[in-house]
Amino acid sequence: xxxxxxxxxxxxxxxxxxxxxxxxxxxxxxxxxxxxxxxxxxxxxxxxxxxxxxxxxxxxxxxxxxxxxxxxxxxxxxxxxxxxxxxxxxxxxxxxxxxxxxxxxxxxxxxxxxxxxxxxxxxxxxxxxxxxxxxxxxxxxxxxxxxxxxxxxxxxxxxxxxxxxxxxxxxxxxxxxxxxxxxxxxxxxxxxxxxxxxxxxxxxxxxxxxxxxxxxxxxxxxxxxxxxxxxxxxxxxxxxxxxxxxxxxxxxxxxxx
Amino acid sequence: xxxxxxxxxxxxxxxxxxxxxxxxxxxxxxxxxxxxxxxxxxxxxxxxxxxxxxxxxxxxxxxxxxxxxxxxxxxxxxxxxxxxxxxxxxxxxxxxxxxxxxxxxxxxxxxxxxxxxxxxxxxxxxxxxxxxxxxxxxxxxxxxxxxxxxxxxxxxxxxxxxxxxxxxxxxxxxxxxxxxxxxxxxxxxxxxxxxxxxxxxxxxxxxxxxxxxxxxxxxxxxxxxxxxxxxxxxxxxxxxxxxxxxxxxxxxxxxxxxxxxxxxxxxxxxxxxxxxxxxxxxxxxxxxxxxxxxxxxxxxxxxxxxxxxxxxxxxxxxxxxxxxxxxxxxxxxxxxxxxxxxxxxxxxxxxxxxxxxxxxxxxxxxxxxxxxxxxxxxxxxxxxxxxxxxxxxxxxxxxxxxxxxxxxxxxxxxxxxxxxxxxxxxxxxxxxxxxxxxxxxxxxxxxxxxxxxxxxxxxxxxxxxxxxxxxxxxxxxxxxxxxxxxxxxxxxxxxxxxxxxxxxxxxxxxxxxxxxxxxxxxxxxxxxxxxxxxxxxxxxxxxxxxxxxxxxxxxxxxxxxxxxxxxxxxxxxxxxxxxxxxxxxxxxxxxxxxxxxxxxxxxxxxxxxxx
Numbered sequence: 001x002x003x004x005x006x007x008x009x010x011x012x013x014x015x016x017x018x019x020x021x022x023x024x025x026x027x028x029x030x031x032x033x034x035x036x037x038x039x040x041x042x043x044x045x046x047x048x049x050x051x052x053x054x055x056x057x058x059x060x061x062x063x064x065x066x067x068x069x070x071x072x073x074x075x076x077x078x079x080x081x082x083x084x085x086x087x088x089x090x091x092x093x094x095x096x097x098x099x100x101x102x103x104x105x106x107x108x109x110x111x112x113x114x115x116x117x118x119x120x121x122x123x124x125x126x127x128x129x130x131x132x133x134x135x136x137x138x139x140x141x142x143x144x145x146x147x148x149x150x151x152x153x154x155x156x157x158x159x160x161x162x163x164x165x166x167x168x169x170x171x172x173x174x175x176x177x178x179x180x181x182x183x184x185x186x187x188x189x190x191x192x193x194x195x196x197x198x199x200x201x202x203x204x205x206x207x208x209x210x211x212x213x214x215x216x217x218x219x220x221x222x223x224x225x226x227x228x229x230x231x232x233x234x235x236x237x238x239x240x241x242x243x244x245x246x247x248x249x250x251x252x253x254x255x256x257x
Numbered sequence: 258x259x260x261x262x263x264x265x266x267x268x269x270x271x272x273x274x275x276x277x278x279x280x281x282x283x284x285x286x287x288x289x290x291x292x293x294x295x296x297x298x299x300x301x302x303x304x305x306x307x308x309x310x311x312x313x314x315x316x317x318x319x320x321x322x323x324x325x326x327x328x329x330x331x332x333x334x335x336x337x338x339x340x341x342x343x344x345x346x347x348x349x350x351x352x353x354x355x356x357x358x359x360x361x362x363x364x365x366x367x368x369x370x371x372x373x374x375x376x377x378x379x380x381x382x383x384x385x386x387x388x389x390x391x392x393x394x395x396x397x398x399x400x401x402x403x404x405x406x407x408x409x410x411x412x413x414x415x416x417x418x419x420x421x422x423x424x425x426x427x428x429x430x431x432x433x434x435x436x437x438x439x440x441x442x443x444x445x446x447x448x449x450x451x452x453x454x455x456x457x458x459x460x461x462x463x464x465x466x467x468x469x470x471x472x473x474x475x476x477x478x479x480x481x482x483x484x485x486x487x488x489x490x491x492x493x494x495x496x497x498x499x500x501x502x503x504x505x506x507x508x509x510x511x512x513x514x515x516x517x518x519x520x521x522x523x524x525x526x527x528x529x530x531x532x533x534x535x536x537x538x539x540x541x542x543x544x545x546x547x548x549x550x551x552x553x554x555x556x557x558x559x560x561x562x563x564x565x566x567x568x569x570x571x572x573x574x575x576x577x578x579x580x581x582x583x584x585x586x587x588x589x590x591x592x593x594x595x596x597x598x599x600x601x602x603x604x605x606x607x608x609x610x611x612x613x614x615x616x617x618x619x620x621x622x623x624x625x626x627x628x629x630x631x632x633x634x635x636x637x638x639x640x641x642x643x644x645x646x647x648x649x650x651x652x653x654x655x656x657x658x659x660x661x662x663x664x665x666x667x668x669x670x671x672x673x674x675x676x677x678x679x680x681x682x683x684x685x686x687x688x689x690x691x692x693x694x695x696x697x698x699x700x701x702x703x704x705x706x707x708x709x710x711x712x713x714x715x716x717x718x719x720x721x722x723x724x725x726x727x728x729x730x731x732x733x734x735x736x737x738x739x740x741x742x743x744x745x746x747x748x749x750x751x752x753x754x755x756x757x758x759x760x761x762x763x764x765x766x767x768x769x770x771x772x773x774x775x776x777x778x779x780x781x782x783x784x785x786x787x788x789x790x791x792x793x794x795x796x797x798x799x800x801x802x803x804x805x806x807x808x809x810x811x812x813x814x815x816x817x818x819x820x821x822x823x824x825x826x827x828x829x830x831x832x833x834x835x836x837x838x839x840x841x842x843x844x845x846x847x848x849x850x851x852x853x854x855x856x857x858x859x860x861x862x863x864x865x866x867x868x
Contacts, residue, residue, distance in 0.1 A: 009786060012783070023779065217789075218791055220794070
């Protein structure tokens, strides 16, 4: 097997004195969708930020195509081919939709291809085409999320990292966005690292998944297997076996196996 | 052996003694437990009143002398209230491990013909509800913690508070009844049932009498050195005989204060914050302390490491002299005082052992090297030996350091070695047989002597040393007798090995299943940049396997070729107390493990072994 596209080895990242990630390793192979699940504060966002260089790790390596990229400037990492779609969209509010997309291609000089890719984005997100002249601030949450993903795509990255694309969206819209994520992967061959709280949709579209808890990895495996795991069912999918009294409040001990 | 009663303060049963001492001790603190993170104290008066209310409550429900009451809970104040309360009413108390699954709970409840059940909370109650239909004999269930059960209604189930109320009103009309019942009691009365996890077959219930309890109590404070000013931390399951003796019975005899740990996960923190004056622990805990120190030292500054190494050298030399029984020179003493001030006191503070005047290890064999290390830092750990059937009957004596032995028998008990090497023993307070199992009882008690199933030796001073469990002794295909526990203990001394099971009965060579110490191995992987995700992948890393291999080679070096482990495998599932592979005290169950991992074991015998 060829070297993974992204490999993180024993990453430790601190916020001041607090160790937010305690020794996390993860791999993403070319062409895969990999999901990282975990509750709030588990360290998922920190993991992505460490990969892009927005945060510097204190220990461990990040390898993109076998090349060490940890602790480099974020713009350098972006040029290397990692696009980060941050949590909460973070579109440029005072720029139009078209300008936002153009910002995604800031590093590119192949104008024809950029124009073609803009069309591709509009193809995936037809709503954006109609809104291309509007200021991004006026878009709805769902439209902004589409724009953020589109902007990420515009840099034609090797790896697209999505931080909670389902945040604050209606269930229907979540289905729609994830369907598009799956299509981007299938049709464009886009490798995607997906961080999500919504375990169900994330495991539906991804090939493999990791589960993080208090800064460490507790489980990993094929998404289909994770969906079958008792602990995932109980703690992430909210499926409790009915207790003898109809409902039970107490939780089983997590074993992650 | 004589059936004379064992008397303490003129009392021959726990209820008589309890009523007497609780009245004398009054407002002195008997126990502490955290409530929403804040320590709350309960005096002997509180202890007595709650126990009385429970006793009267159970009497009002028709409890007769000898009826069985079960307690299914983690350690908590209500556990002991219900324990003593049931005894005061003439009941027999059966503790059920809260980690038991419903199926195991059902066996002990039906085998013991239990009438009343105390369940800790919603979770434990659910286990009963699951098997309710099979247990028509259970008349009432009382729940300690009603959280999450609001609105729940069931004919048989009530909160402990409602039992207190029942008890209060019954007591008003029958003042003096409990005292009368306790007066009628005798040392022969059944007091407790203790089920021991059968590694083969279902658990057997040992019948313990009041005399058994009084006998255990009589060993303090001279042999089990717990006295009235001591503070202890209660964290091993109270269903286990060791914790019941130390947290349940000895404090009644001596008046020590017990402190409940918040949960099994917080034992280390609770120890640090309390710093008990007497520490009882199982070898696994002592091993953990040691590995925490070694890990901390490997990361310490150069100066810190040097100070530690120098200190340990001084401590070890002192320990050697103490073991040899030589007198310590003034210089030795001075050196130790300095080493203690500079190094050891900090280590002990870090572990919560700085106030401990005594410590004890029991329930499993412990590595002599570990005991010596603790002696070196100035903490002499007594080794205790016994079993449910006998109680604790041997202990090492104060100021005598026979490391590797569990000391001589205590007064009222006798130990000798049978022809086949098995240790047989008797005690004035030994058990009265297994419930409903006359054949098993007859196998165990022969002519009044209890066959312990342990193999061991007695030295000329009467110190007992334990070799192994008789049935665990391995006879290899080459006919060589091997006692696995010696090597297993050496392996467990390694900070990276949590538990080990050596295999090789009727096999060509020895192999080993290893359970790694998650915390320390993860730490190792982290500092050596070994990538892993979960526990399974950690166990699969070549570096981790190499690490364990090095530990095995180190231990192998001390043994002859036939006694060496040729191959090993790691158990790559993170086991918890709920898993049947582990005993409630977190030891691997040999026979269970051998069966469950038979494929893994067979793989070690496939092909040719490299030696």
